[in-house]
Amino acid sequence: MNLLQWLYDILFPLPAVCPVCMKRQKKLMVCDDCRAEAMRIRSMHGQCQCCHSFGVYSEHCHSCRDWPCYLSGNIAVWPYQGNWQQAILDFKFHNMPWLADALANELAVMLPREYDILVPVPLHKKRLQERGYNQSALLAGALAVKTGIPVKDCMCRVRNTPHQTGMNREQRLHNLHGAFAVKSNTDIKGKRVIVVDDVFTTGTTIRQCAETLYKAGAVEILGATLASGRGHF
Secondary structure, eight states: HHHHHHHHHHHHHOOOOOOOTTOOOOSSOOOHHHHHHHHHHHHHBBOOTOOOOOOOSSOOOOTTTTTTTTTTEEEEEEEESSHHHHHHHHHHHHSSSGHHHHHHHHHHHOOOOOOOOOEEEEHHHHHHHHHHHHHHHHHHHHHHHHHHOBOOOEEESSSOOOOOOOOOTTHHHHHTTTTTEEOTOOOOOOOOOEEEEEEEEHHHHHHHHHHHHHTTTTTTTEEEEEEEEEEOO
């Protein structure tokens, strides 16, 4: 730790709590009880083996049954409900970018190490100006430190699409069609890519990103998200 970081930590200490249940901890980290509860839900209600949607006992579900062969799956740690949902909303919308490291800890242990690069789902520049940061980019950066897989910020959002809350699967597919592009002078040919996002809902975002990356030369794409939006029990 350098002197500047040490001074920053002294002047602006992070809250020593679990970001999910807010229980006091030795440092900012997800507590054992919240980890155990997520495992309990996974055991009781199932999780799709491909896209990690909760509440599914199968190798594929309606969210991923028609995925192309180059999209190998998605990893999701939590069901998108209750305190887990609130922690992600705080990270994404409530100006808490400092949650990235603690949240990345939960996802990092599940990521395979044989992939070449991490690629965050991009925000349109207008949305980025409004929010002040891209939560997926912060998450990818923290994952890179923990896994050793480098981040390559190689995608951009060429259309400022409307928020997808409340849209069904077909509406989301139409909304995101042509929304992403690989940046010029970017070489990802032959790369195995992990696309990093905060939440998996219907799978349309990861699918559109995967198609964009595959057309640019990537050979295999895996999604990695903190939560799956199917977790409602």
